[in-house]
Amino acid sequence: MKKCVLLFFIASSAAAQSTLDSVRSKGYLQCGVSTGIAGFSQPDSRGVWRGIDVDLCRAVAAAVFGDATKVRYTPLTTQQRFTALQSGEVDLLARNTTWTLSRDTSLGLNFVGVNYYDGQGFMVPKKANVRSAKQLNGATICLQPGTTTELNLADYFRANNMKFKPVVIEKLEEVLNAYFAGRCDAFTTDHSGLVALRASRAPKPDEHLILPEIISKEPLGPAVRHGDDRWFDVVKWSLFAMLEAEELGLSSGNIDAQAKSPNPAIQRFAGASGDLGTLLGVDNKWAYQIVKQVGNYGESFDANLKPLGFERGLNRLWNQGGLMYAPPLR
Ligand SMILES: N[C@@H](CCC(=O)N[C@@H](CS)C(=O)NCC(=O)O)C(=O)O
Numbered sequence: 001m002k003k004c005v006l007l008f009f010i011a012s013s014a015a016a017q018s019t020l021d022s023v024r025s026k027g028y029l030q031c032g033v034s035t036g037i038a039g040f041s042q043p044d045s046r047g048v049w050r051g052i053d054v055d056l057c058r059a060v061a062a063a064v065f066g067d068a069t070k071v072r073y074t075p076l077t078t079q080q081r082f083t084a085l086q087s088g089e090v091d092l093l094a095r096n097t098t099w100t101l102s103r104d105t106s107l108g109l110n111f112v113g114v115n116y117y118d119g120q121g122f123m124v125p126k127k128a129n130v131r132s133a134k135q136l137n138g139a140t141i142c143l144q145p146g147t148t149t150e151l152n153l154a155d156y157f158r159a160n161n162m163k164f165k166p167v168v169i170e171k172l173e174e175v176l177n178a179y180f181a182g183r184c185d186a187f188t189t190d191h192s193g194l195v196a197l198r199a200s201r202a203p204k205p206d207e208h209l210i211l212p213e214i215i216s217k218e219p220l221g222p223a224v225r226h227g228d229d230r231w232f233d234v235v236k237w238s239l240f241a242m243l244e245a246e247e248l249g250l251s252s253g254n255i256d257a258q259a260k261s262p263n264p265a266i267q268r269f270a271g272a273s274g275d276l277g278t279l280l281g282v283d284n285k286w287a288y289q290i291v292k293q294v295g296n297y298g299e300s301f302d303a304n305l306k307p308l309g310f311e312r313g314l315n316r317l318w319n320q321g322g323l324m325y326a327p328p329l330r
Contacts, residue, residue, distance in 0.1 A: 019091050019224070019231035020064065020281055028070045031057035032090035035075040035172050037193060038200035039305045040096050040116075049073050053094040055300040056115055056222050058293065059238040060092060063286040068293035079146040079170050082107050085225060092235055094222040096190060098148045109223040112236040115297075116221075117314040117323050119214035120152050121191040123198060126209045128185060133213040137162040142175050142184035144168070149189050152216040176201050186211075190218050192310070199308045234280055240326035241287040244269065245296035247317055247326065252295040255288060269329055276329060287329070297324065 023029050033041035033053055041051040049057075049071075058068035074090050085093045086108055097103075098118075099111040122141075124130045133156070143149050145168045157164050167184050169175035179187040180203060187194070194210050202208055222239065224232050245251070248266055250258050259270040268274040270288045277284035294300065301312065316322025 018281075019228050020234055023064060023091050023231075027065075028072050029057060029061045029064065029092065030074060030090045031060075031071050032074045032076045032081060032084050032093040032095055033057070034095045035077055037096055037172075038196040039308050039310065040192070040196065041073075041075075041094070042200075050304060052115060052300050052304050053096065053222070055242075055294050055304070056094045056239060057092065059242055059290045060235055062289040062293045063234060063238045063241070063280075063282050066283060066285065066289045068289070077146075077170055077172070078144045081146075082109070085109065085223065088225075091231075092222060092224055096193065096220050097223060098190075098218045099221050099223075100148060103223075108226040110226055110232050111221045111223045112232060113239045114219040114221040114323075115239060116192060118190045118192045118218040118220050120149060120188060120216040120218055121194050121214055122186045122188045122211045123179075123194045123208050124186045124211060125182070126207050130186075130209075130211070133211050133215065134160065134162075136164065136186055138164070139185035140165045140167055140183070142167045142169065142179040142187045143189065144172065144175055145170055147189070148216065148218060153188055156215045190220065192220070192305075195310060196308055230281055234282060237280055237329070238286075238290060240329065241269075241290045242294070242297040242300065243317070243324050243326040244329050245287070245291045246298040246324075247319070250291050250296060251299055252292055255291045259288060265329075274330070 033049065036042040039051055041049060041053040044050050057071045061070045062068040074084060076084050076095060081093055081095055081097065084090050103109055104111060122133050141153065141164050143153065143166060167178060169178055176197060178184055191214060198205050198208050222235060224235055248269060258266055259272060268276060271277055271284035275284060277286045280286065301315065312322065314323050316324065318325040
């Protein structure tokens with residue numbers, strides 16, 4: 001009996017320690033990212049991690065510490081990512097990961113929102129003269145395991161009464177080598193992954209074609225562990241702050257001047273009035289720090305994805321024809 005009470009006590013006190021407290025006490029955020037997708041999460045030539053997923057990690061660090069540099073990165077393959085989050089190896093998973101019902105429930109994750117609306121596509125060598133996914137009957141297709149990619153691919157081929165041979169390889173480097181060496185007729189993943197990898201990894205990007213079909217919905221977003229609502233709130237509103245900043249016209253370049261504006265929404269956002277930070281358990285200048293140090297969502301998109309040839313598309317703000325929408329910061 002005593003043992004049970006003790007165990008219960010240990011379990012409940014562990015649950016009481018929010019990731020917010022543990023991140024604070026260790027002094028940095030441990031962020032799980034990909035092993036290297038240009039524009040999303042990839043180290044630059046000086047070893048500095050860059051990308052829109054990296055910017056989300058930096059935004060959370062800016063909210064928690066007032067310092068966007070207090071992040072350490074853990075590169076994770078498609079297979080490793082969920083265990084790394086579940087086991088506590090990382091505080092946050094910010095890595096081109098699709099929000100699905102089964103991941104949200106059986107994997108014990110909470111997706112905080114969507115930082116890139118995507119869908120799955122196919123890339124083929126131009127010389128194969130394939131112009132539509134419907135011409136891929138019988139094809140050998142390269143992909144990574146533990147992904148939504150695997151399931152969508154099977155669904156799509158079954159629905160279209162076609163056959164394929166999967167070549168499933170865990171390491172990104174190796175699956176790309178297999179495709180570029182001609183071991184597969186096509187490579188499939190998120191459309192964003194195709195655009196990024198063609199631009200950054202193909203020996204000759206011009207020799208590869210991304211087919212027009214988008215066969216799935218891939219809302220990519222950051223995730224935290226189930227059962228820690230305080231931390232969930234901090235990460236969720238860090239993403240929303242980047243979106244809200246764009247909507248309010250606040251950028252890293254103008255936030256200091258704009259913070260003096262009499263507009264009440266801007267005053268609340270910048271922490272000049274109200275107590276939004278206190279409600280989240282962070283400093284009232286949390287959103288100001290995010291914008292000052294990381295920038296708004298559009299700045300992050302333009303810095304990281306535009307140079308690779310990405311269009312804003314569905315990822316425009318809701319009032320510009322897109323799906324990006326932050327609930328009210330008030
Ligand atoms: N969004 C899909 C696929 C995401 C995914 O992991 N894609 C691959 C190809 S773009 C990737 O990120 N590879 C990088 C790595 O393994 O580090 C999912 O969540 O399952």
